[in-house]
Amino acid sequence: MSDLAPVLVGAAPLTPADVVAVARLGAPVVIDAAALERVAQTRNVIDGLAADPHPHYGVSTGFGALATTFIAPDRRLQLQASLIRSHAAGTGAEIEVEVTRGLQLLRLQTLASGRTGVRSVVVETYAAMLNAGVTPIVREYGSLGCSGDLAPLAHIALAAMGEGEVRVLRQAQQPGDQAQQPGDQAQQPGDQAQQPGSVVLPAAEALAAAGIEPLTLVEKEGLALINGTDGMLGMLVLALHDLDQLLVTADIAAAMSIESQLGTDAVFAADLMALRPQTGQTESAGNLRAFLADSPMVASHKGPEDGRVQDAYSLRCSPQVHGAARDTMAHAGLIAGRELASVIDNPVITLDGRIESNGNFHGAPVAAVLDFLAISVADVASVSERRTDRALDPARSHGLPPFLADEVGVDSGLMIAQYAAAGIVSELKRLAVPASVDSIPSSAMQEDHVSMGWAAARKLRRAIDGLGRVLAIEILTGARALDLRAPLQAGPATGAVRDLVRTVAAGPGPDRFLSPEMEAVTALVQSGEVARIAKEHTHG
Numbered sequence: 001m002s003d004l005a006p007v008l009v010g011a012a013p014l015t016p017a018d019v020v021a022v023a024r025l026g027a028p029v030v031i032d033a034a035a036l037e038r039v040a041q042t043r044n045v046i047d048g049l050a051a052d053p054h055p056h057y058g059v060s061t062g063f064g065a066l067a068t069t070f071i072a073p074d075r076r077l078q079l080q081a082s083l084i085r086s087h088a089a090g091t092g093a094e095i096e097v098e099v100t101r102g103l104q105l106l107r108l109q110t111l112a113s114g115r116t117g118v119r120s121v122v123v124e125t126y127a128a129m130l131n132a133g134v135t136p137i138v139r140e141y142g143s144l145g146c147s148g149d150l151a152p153l154a155h156i157a158l159a160a161m162g163e164g165e166v167r168v169l170r171q172a173q174q175p176g177d178q179a180q181q182p183g184d185q186a187q188q189p190g191d192q193a194q195q196p197g198s199v200v201l202p203a204a205e206a207l208a209a210a211g212i213e214p215l216t217l218v219e220k221e222g223l224a225l226i227n228g229t230d231g232m233l234g235m236l237v238l239a240l241h242d243l244d245q246l247l248v249t250a251d252i253a254a255a256m257s258i259e260s261q262l263g264t265d266a267v268f269a270a271d272l273m274a275l276r277p278q279t280g281q282t283e284s285a286g287n288l289r290a291f292l293a294d295s296p297m298v299a300s301h302k303g304p305e306d307g308r309v310q311d312a313y314s315l316r317c318s319p320q321v322h323g324a325a326r327d328t329m330a331h332a333g334l335i336a337g338r339e340l341a342s343v344i345d346n347p348v349i350t351l352d353g354r355i356e357s358n359g360n361f362h363g364a365p366v367a368a369v370l371d372f373l374a375i376s377v378a379d380v381a382s383v384s385e386r387r388t389d390r391a392l393d394p395a396r397s398h399g400l401p402p403f404l405a406d407e408v409g410v411d412s413g414l415m416i417a418q419y420a421a422a423g424i425v426s427e428l429k430r431l432a433v434p435a436s437v438d439s440i441p442s443s444a445m446q447e448d449h450v451s452m453g454w455a456a457a458r459k460l461r462r463a464i465d466g467l468g469r470v471l472a473i474e475i476l477t478g479a480r481a482l483d484l485r486a487p488l489q490a491g492p493a494t495g496a497v498r499d500l501v502r503t504v505a506a507g508p509g510p511d512r513f514l515s516p517e518m519e520a521v522t523a524l525v526q527s528g529e530v531a532r533i534a535k536e537h538t539h540g
Helices: 018-021 035-052 072-088 097-111 120-132 150-160 201-209 221-226 230-260 270-274 279-293 317-342 364-392 415-431 453-484 492-501 515-527 529-536
Strands: 006-008 029-031 091-094 138-143 163-171 198-202
Touching: 006 097, 018 097, 018 163, 018 317, 018 415, 029 035, 029 120, 029 515, 035 120, 072 221, 097 120, 097 221, 097 230, 097 270, 120 150, 120 201, 138 150, 138 364, 138 453, 150 201, 150 221, 150 230, 150 270, 163 201, 198 201, 198 270, 221 415, 230 279, 230 317, 230 453, 230 492, 230 515, 270 279, 270 453, 279 317, 317 364, 364 415, 364 453, 415 453, 453 492, 453 515, 515 529
Parallel strands: 006 029
Antiparallel strands: 091 138, 163 198
């Protein structure tokens, strides 16, 4: 079994760390006993409404544009099953296991709130599937981000009914055995979604092997399983986790570029930053001061003999760009925290026993910050690529050879690595176009304004992958540039990162097959190892 501590569901709002632990690392879940009592009490309300001859939405009526259609008691089990089967209409590539587990966990948390009207067995089944590593196959397309992430959540519910397909670890493994460890690279769109050692099985077969009885849904339960922002929220939480370390990595990449291009750290002084008290900028500048501290290379050109008046914007303004991304993250984290504390279903059971329709499933708050983050990611990658380009241009690098090549004219050095970074940045600019400003009406105009939050989350995942690769190219470039400055020495932090790079990528020399080195450095970046090493070699 997994060695990770179980995450308690239903007692309090989940934390971002809880989501990462279950979704990415394979931590088990346990249901709070008091939550199960609330669930049972609320179910009594639904049972009473089911016996009422007057129609109640979600209990004895159709759904969406069919909400005025009364459904007789003997047809309601079929109504619930039909809802799930018809809504499990995703298409495209299989999404990543960590995203699907996030969907499962966040819907489970809402079910355990006691405000949705499901039976206790539904809550227990969702928890059992997570703990057994039974991960439903969910497809890339199908959610408009309004009425919740309908299609993705329906695929989860379908598997709980014993229908459709799931991905499971092989029998010899347990949930968590193949799970990623803290800081490991996240799965990204375009990668294979499967876990190492996992197989696709019919849901009925996988549930039977795990000793889980398939659900037969009763009144209200179908709606409760599909009305939520769980997919876009889960991806937001994972994105914030990854960006937290990538922005530290952006600071160390900038420090390597500034140092190796003989830039100055004077512009990052605390008193200068205090003139513009932006929180993110202050943090980024503090990192740059720490990463450039005690650098013989920086000290070598300080003083009146240094004829340059100012460094280029891409060097001098790094804290302003990186800091703006941090401030955007802070706002997105605030929205994510509120959403983690939310109960989203339609209709919902109130504390005084009413069943009320509402619009809380609309993904607008989450969609907007997902788009904001994509803009910031594109901006951070853009300034990183500009720093890389400067290092390769002898007219701007202050003494480095063209393209950091070994034998100029024969060797091309890192010329095409910069092309790769430029290509990624160009794509990131396209991915920064907001999804949340679009809306396509659906359900016979009943759902006439939608958030596109799922689409915003999917493109942000791809953007974050691209940012990691652009930073890796800058770090690879910075490491070679630092070496080429010998006998000048790098500072403790930048030198430590250069040495880390040297464990997977050789130093300056004749041209060689570069792609494997770029991939290896990218893995160091996306694992968080670069950020960790840089922090370890700073004072305080």
